[in-house]
Amino acid sequence: MTATTTTTTADATTSAAPEAVPVKRSAAMIASIADPGVPTTSAPFGHALAALGERDQRVVGLTADLSKYTDMHVFAAAHPERYFEMGMAEQLMVGAAAGMAAVGLVPFATTYSVFATRRAYDFLCLDAAEPRLNVNIVAALPGLTTGYGPSHQATEDVAILRGMPDLTIFDPADALDVEAIVPAAAALEGPTYTRLLRGQVPRILDRYDYTFEVGKAKVVRPGDDAVIVSSGLMTMRALLAADTLSADHSVELSVVHCATLKPFDEATVVAQLDTDRTAFTAENHTVVGGLFETVAGALVRRGIAKQVNPIGLPDEFLDAGALPTLHDKYGLSTQSVVDRVLGALR
Amino acid sequence: MTTVEEHRTTVERERHARVADAAYEIRMGVLEQGEAQGEGYVGQALGIADVLAAVYCDKLKYRADDPEWEGRDRFLLSIGHYALASYAALAAAGVIPREELQTYAADGSRLPMSGMKTYTPGMEISGGSLGHGLGQAVGMALGLRVQGRDDQLVYNLLSDGELNEGSTWEAAMSASHWQLGNLIALVDLNGLQADGRTDDVLRLEPQEERWASFGWDVQRVDGNDLEAVLAALDHVTETAAAQGVPKVILCDTRLANGVPVLEAKDKLHFLRVAAEEWPIAKEQLTAGHREAQS
Numbered sequence: 001m002t003a004t005t006t007t008t009t010a011d012a013t014t015s016a017a018p019e020a021v022p023v024k025r026s027a028a029m030i031a032s033i034a035d036p037g038v039p040t041t042s043a044p045f046g047h048a049l050a051a052l053g054e055r056d057q058r059v060v061g062l063t064a065d066l067s068k069y070t071d072m073h074v075f076a077a078a079h080p081e082r083y084f085e086m087g088m089a090e091q092l093m094v095g096a097a098a099g100m101a102a103v104g105l106v107p108f109a110t111t112y113s114v115f116a117t118r119r120a121y122d123f124l125c126l127d128a129a130e131p132r133l134n135v136n137i138v139a140a141l142p143g144l145t146t147g148y149g150p151s152h153q154a155t156e157d158v159a160i161l162r163g164m165p166d167l168t169i170f171d172p173a174d175a176l177d178v179e180a181i182v183p184a185a186a187a188l189e190g191p192t193y194t195r196l197l198r199g200q201v202p203r204i205l206d207r208y209d210y211t212f213e214v215g216k217a218k219v220v221r222p223g224d225d226a227v228i229v230s231s232g233l234m235t236m237r238a239l240l241a242a243d244t245l246s247a248d249h250s251v252e253l254s255v256v257h258c259a260t261l262k263p264f265d266e267a268t269v270v271a272q273l274d275t276d277r278t279a280f281t282a283e284n285h286t287v288v289g290g291l292f293e294t295v296a297g298a299l300v301r302r303g304i305a306k307q308v309n310p311i312g313l314p315d316e317f318l319d320a321g322a323l324p325t326l327h328d329k330y331g332l333s334t335q336s337v338v339d340r341v342l343g344a345l346r
Numbered sequence: 347m348t349t350v351e352e353h354r355t356t357v358e359r360e361r362h363a364r365v366a367d368a369a370y371e372i373r374m375g376v377l378e379q380g381e382a383q384g385e386g387y388v389g390q391a392l393g394i395a396d397v398l399a400a401v402y403c404d405k406l407k408y409r410a411d412d413p414e415w416e417g418r419d420r421f422l423l424s425i426g427h428y429a430l431a432s433y434a435a436l437a438a439a440g441v442i443p444r445e446e447l448q449t450y451a452a453d454g455s456r457l458p459m460s461g462m463k464t465y466t467p468g469m470e471i472s473g474g475s476l477g478h479g480l481g482q483a484v485g486m487a488l489g490l491r492v493q494g495r496d497d498q499l500v501y502n503l504l505s506d507g508e509l510n511e512g513s514t515w516e517a518a519m520s521a522s523h524w525q526l527g528n529l530i531a532l533v534d535l536n537g538l539q540a541d542g543r544t545d546d547v548l549r550l551e552p553q554e555e556r557w558a559s560f561g562w563d564v565q566r567v568d569g570n571d572l573e574a575v576l577a578a579l580d581h582v583t584e585t586a587a588a589q590g591v592p593k594v595i596l597c598d599t600r601l602a603n604g605v606p607v608l609e610a611k612d613k614l615h616f617l618r619v620a621a622e623e624w625p626i627a628k629e630q631l632t633a634g635h636r637e638a639q640s
Contacts, residue, residue, distance in 0.1 A: 060492065082492060087523070092481045092516035099485020102470065104416070104493065107485075122475050123513070127482055130472045131463045 031323035032200060033145060033233050035240055035334055040200040041175035045138060046074025048182035049108055053079045059186060060100055062086050062109040064093045070110035070140045071198045090120040097135045098127035106134050106186050113139035113154030113195065117161055128191040129166045135191045142171070142195030142232065143284030144313055144330060149320035155313050159289025161193055162262055168214070169262040170194040171284075171291075173235035175201040177259050180212035188214065195232055195284075204236050210257070217265035219272065223254035226278040226341055229269050231258040231291050234282035234311070234332065241337035253341060261291065266298040274304050278344050282311040284332060309344055311337060361404065363639070366572055368438045369399035370635040373604050375434030377631065379450035379457075380617070381624040386451070386459070389601035389614040391431035393570070394503070394534050397597050398435040400575045401501060401532070405583060410440035413467040417495075420486050422470045422502040424479020425534070429461035432469065441468040477511025479504050480531060484520050487529040487592075496528040499586055503532045507539035510548045515560070518592075522561025525590035530582050531562070534569065536599045538615050553596050562594045569597025570604075605631050 034040050053059040053075060061075040065088040076083040086093040090111050097107040116124070116139040128135035139157065146152045161169055168188055172178045178197060185192040208220045220235065221242055230238045235257040242253040256272045258265065273279050273295070283291035292310040299306055313330050327333040331340065348356070372395040380388040401421060409415040423432045430450055437444045442456070449455035456466050460474035471482050483502035490498050508514050521529050533553070541547050550556075557564045565581065567574040575597065582593040602608035602617070605627045611617060619627070 060489070084488065084524075086520065087516075089516035089520065091477075091513040092484065092520055095478055095481025095513070095517070096485030096488065096520070098471075099482035099487075100489035101485075102482070103420075103486050103489040103495075105489045123478060123481070126472050126475050127478055 031145075031147060033197065033323070034200060034202040035236070038202045038204055038236070038240070041203050042200055043071040043074050043198065044175035044178040044201050045182065045196055045198060046071035048179040049075040050078035052183050052186060053082060056106065056186065058104060058106040060084065060105045060107050062093050062097055062107055064088055064090045064109075064111040064115065066111050066140070069112075069198070070138065070196060072110045075108075090115045091123050094120040094123035094135070094137065095127045098123070098131070098133050101128070101133035101135050102131070106136070108136045108138055108182075108185075110138045110140065110196070112152060113142045113157040114152055116193070117154060117157040121160060124167070124191065124193075125164055129164050132166055132190045134186070134189055136185045137191070137193045138196050139193065140196045140198045144318060144326060144332060145197075145233070145284070145323070147321045147323045147326055150317040153318055155286045155318060156289065157195065158261055158285050158291070162289060162294070166190045167262065168192045168260065170259060171232035171261050172197060172259055173232060173257055174205050175203045176205045177212050181259070184212070184214050197233060202236055204239055208239075212259055215260045215263050215265060217256055217258045217260075217268040219254060219268075220257045221253070221255040223252035224277065225252045226280065226345060227254040227256060227272055227275065228280040228282050228311075228337075228341070229256045229258060229273065229291065229295055230282035231261055232284045234284050237332060237334045237337050238282050240334040241341065244334070244338050245341060249342060251341065251345060258291065261294065264294050264298065269295060270298050270302055270304065273299060273306055273308065278309070278341075279306060280309045280311055280341065280344070282337060285312055286315055287312040288315050309340065311340055362572060362576070365399050365404050365576065366635070366638065368403035369396045369572065370631070371438045372399055372431065372434040373631050374628065375437050375444070375447050376430050377605070377624065377628050379430040379433065379447050380619060382448055383451050384621065385616065385618040386430060387427045387615075388430070388617045388619070389608065390425075390428055390505070390534070390536060391434070392602045392604055392608065393536050393599035394428060394431050394597075395434070395604070396570050396572050397503070397532055397534070397575055397599070398431055399438070400572065400579055402435045402439045404576065405579050406439075406501070407498070408439070408441070408468075413441050417498065419499045420470050420483070420501065422473075422479045422483050422486070422500065423461050424471065424473045424476065424502060424508060425505045426460035426462070426472075426474025428503070428505070429457070429459060432461055433457050433466070436466070436468045439468075442466070476505070476508045477513040479508070480514050480517035480521070483529055483531070484517050484524070484526065487521070487526040488524055490528060491526070499528050499530060499583065501530045501532060503534065505539075506533060506535045506537065506544050506550055509533070509550050510539075518557065518560045518562065521592040526592045527586055527590045529592040531592065531594040533594060533596050534599055535596055536601050538601060540615055557594045557596070561591070563589070563591045564594050564596065566596040566598070569599035604634055
C-alpha cells in the first residue's frame with residue numbers, strides 16, 4: 001500500500017458546511033516523503049531484514065502491532081517461525097527482545113518512534129543498553145513524518161535517546177542507507193535505534209560517491225559557498241536543494257550526511273564547518289537536543305566560534321494536517337531549505 | 347533391607363535437609379552482608395531464602411565454574427534490591443566465593459546493592475527498575491524455544507510490589523499467549539512495599555484468580571515452608587515445557603523470617619540494625635536451624 005497525498009474537493013452536503021474549498025488530504029497516517037522525480041524502493045527495511053535472516057539464523061523480528069506500518073511484514077512472510085507479534089505492548093516487546101538477545105538471538109523490534117522512546121525508554125535503557133545486548137529498535141515515523149499530530153510525531157526522539165550510554169543511533173537518508181544499516185546493526189554488539197523510513201522510500205544516495213559506514217559522517221556533495229550538516233530525510237532534502245541552488249542560483253552547497261547520530265563523527269563534521277562557508281544543520285527533529293546541539297557541542301569543545309544556522313522543527317507541539325503542508329510550514333521541505341540558504345547568503 | 351518406600355523417604359529427608367542447610371547458609375550470608383553495611387533490604391532477603399535455596403540447590407541447572415554455560419537454566423532477579431539474597435544464594439551454589447559477600451555494596455565490589463548482570467557472575471539481568479523481569483523472561487523462554495532449547499527453564503523472581511507495574515501484566519498476558527511452559531514466575535508476597543502494606547498501597551488480591559485469568563498454572567504456598575516450596579517446584583518442573591502453560595508460584599513469605607530479633611522490628615522494608623544486634627541475629631538464626639534439624 002502506498003500512502004499518498006492528494007488534493008480533493010470537500011463535499012458541501014449540508015447548509016451549515018463551509019463553502020467548498022480545495023483541501024490537501026493525507027490519505028493515510030504515513031504520507032510519502034518522496035519529492036517529485038525521486039525514485040523509490042518499496043519496504044527496504046523489510047526486504048533487507050528478510051535477506052539478513054536468510055544468511056543468519058539468529059535474526060528474529062518483533063513488532064508491537066505495527067508490522068505492516070514498519071515494513072516488518074516482509075520479514076514475517078519470509079521467516080514466520082522467527083517472527084513474533086508481541087501485541088500493543090512496547091515495554092514487553094523491548095524487554096522480550098533483550099531476553100532473546102541474552103539467549104543468543106539477534107532481535108529487530110519495530111514500533112513507532114513515539115512509542116519506542118516515550119513509552120519504552122526504561123526498558124531499552126536497563127534491559128538492553130546497560131547489559132550491552134544486541135537489541136535493534138527500528139522505529140517508524142521519526143520526527144515529522146506523519147500528519148497525525150503530537151501523539152504520533154516523534155519530534156524529540158533523538159533528544160530522548162541521545163543521553164543513553166552505549167546506544168548507537170542511526171538516521172538514514174534514504175532506502176540505500178536503510179538497507180545498509182540492517183546488517184550493520186546486527187553486526188554491532190550493543191543496542192541500536194534506527195529512525196526508519198518505510199513504505200515507498202526515496203532512493204537518492206546512489207547518485208553520489210557515497211557508502212554507509214557506522215559512525216562516519218560523509219561529504220556526499222562538495223560545495224564552496226555553503227555547507228549543510230544533515231541527517232535522515234533532511235539529507236535528501238538538502239541534496240535536492242543543492243541541485244536547485246546550483247542550477248537556478250549558482251550557489252554551491254556542500255552536504256555532509258550524518259547517518260550515525262551517536263557515536264557522532266565530530267572530526268569530520270568540525271573539519272567541514274571550520275571553514276568560511278555559511279553553515280547549517282538540517283534535521284527532521286526539534287532543534288532541541290538533536291543534530292544541531294550535537295554539532296554545537298562539538299564546535300564549542302574545540303573552541304571554534306562559528307555561526308551555524310539550524311534547520312529543524314520548532315520547540316513546540318506541531319500541527320496535525322497534510323504532511324507536505326506541514327513540511328512547508330515547519331521548514332523541512334526542499335524549497336524551505338533553498339530559501340533558508342539563500343536568505344543566509346544574502 | 348529397606349523397602350522402595352523407605353528409600354524414597356530417606357532420599358526425600360536428605361533432600362530436605364540439604365535444602366534446609368542451604369537456606370540457613372543463605373540467611374547467614376544475608377546477615378553477613380547486612381552487617382557489613384549496617385542496613386539494607388535484609389527482611390526481604392531472609393524471607394525469600396527458602397525459595398532461593400530450593401531453586402538454587404535443588405532445581406536450577408547450572409555450572410558453578412562456568413556461569414555463562416549455554417545449557418543453563420536462567421534465574422532472573424527483577425527485584426534488584428533483593429540482590430543480597432541472590433548473592434548469598436550464588437555463594438551457596440558455589441558460583442561466587444563466600445568470602446566475597448563481605449564486599450557487598452562496597453566501592454569496587456562485584457556485588458552492588460542493586461543486582462546487575464554486568465557486575466556479578468550468575469546474575470542474568472540488570473534488575474532494580476521494577477516490572478522488567480517478567481518481560482525479559484518471556485523473551486528468554488521464547489528465544490530458547492525458537493532454538494529448540496526449551497528444556498532449559500527460565501525462572502523470574504518478582505515481588506508483590508512489582509505487580510503494581512503494568513509491564514508485569516503485559517508480560518503475564520504474553521507468556522500464556524505464547525504458551526511458555528518453560529517459564530516459571532516466583533512471586534514473593536511479603537505484603538510490604540516502600541510506602542506501606544501492599545493492601546493499602548494498591549490492592550493486589552485476589553492473586554490466584556488474577557494469574558489464573560491470565561492463563562497461568564497457579565499454586566500458592568507458604569514460602570517459608572520448605573516442603574511446600576519443594577513440592578510446588580516439583581510440580582512446575584515435572585510439567586514444564588510439554589504442558590505449554592506458564593507457571594506461577596505465589597509465595598507468602600514473612601519478612602526477616604528465621605531471625606526473631608529482626609522479625610520484631612517495625613520498619614522492615616529497609617532495616618537499620620545496631621551493630622550489637624547482628625551477633626544476636628546470627629545466634630538466633632543458628633539456634634533456630636539446629637532446633638529444626640533435631
